[in-house]
Amino acid sequence: MDNFSPSIRSWFRLNHRRLPWRGSKDPYIIWLSEIILQQTRVEQGKPYFQRFTDHFPDIQSLANASEQEVLNLWQGLGYYSRARNLHATAKHISENLNACFPNSYRELLKLKGVGPYTAAAISSIAFDEKAAVVDGNVYRVLSRVFDIATPIDSTQGKKEFQQLADELITDEDPGDHNQAIMELGATICTPSNPDCGHCPLNDKCLAYARGVISARPVKQGKTKTRDRYFHYLVFDNDAETIIVKRTEKDIWQHLFQFPLLEGESIEELLPNGFHSVSPTIKHILSHQRIYARFYHYNFIPELDDSWKKIKWSDIEDHPLPALIDKYLESVRAEN
């Protein structure tokens, strides 16, 4: 399809959303926005982008920060390895690459937290390299326009869609081309109720012509969830509390939380004398359900080395999982 790229690019010029990172060619800004937007909706990422650019206007300031500081700003956004990799990569570029941002797809791909999508996004937008992005939007748009039924979460599918995207991108404005497909997927060619009437590709969209839009893209994935039961012990003497840092290879790595007992049966886990002062909080994540319960105990016990006693007023300086943060909010609201 020879006029694919011109069609979407001219549509994009007239219809794109105004976003805080748009218009910048600074690889640091593009990189930062792309990391934040991985598996994250634009609206959810926006305030975080603002916070990060406020605190860290350039890569040097980010490299000079502590990991805890970075995680604290990331708090609530999820996929915290993105924040740890972001910080590590900033330090790496600052210390080993002479503060010079890698400027090609190949070199970008070597950075922690930068995969094929992000490397293509940065190199095309910041350096005008002809590298095609393939993200959730691209899968959807291409599977519909070309009516491709290969599952997008299969190895074959990834290969096929990347190859097609590579053929469609042009030498002219590869960055705009990439952003145009994604913008189309985000605003017109949406998962449900796509606005085909206003789509610049509706005259050549095969799935549209065949009436199979809702059947594209095809996904084989079975998202299985598992249940986990978290019982938090809040040692609470009004002035101080105890928190521990999660270090094991699991969710919320490097984040702080109250000491935790994990297991289904409350009775078997909970020591005598503890009592619940809050209702059970059920938290649903994409791939696991976390049932959390908080037990207050007004006594600070002898501490293990891994435990940390802090003032209640200092707890906000520590990166906490969104779940804990919400719990603290509800407690404060009661008082």
Add this chain to the structure above:
DNA sequence: AATACGGGGAT
């Protein structure tokens, strides 16, 4: 080739 990794919004 599968699985782990968050949290929020839409349906």
Add this chain to the structure above:
DNA sequence: ATCCCAGTATT
């Protein structure tokens, strides 16, 4: 309740 989001790293 399920799906999906401007995906990547690990197993």
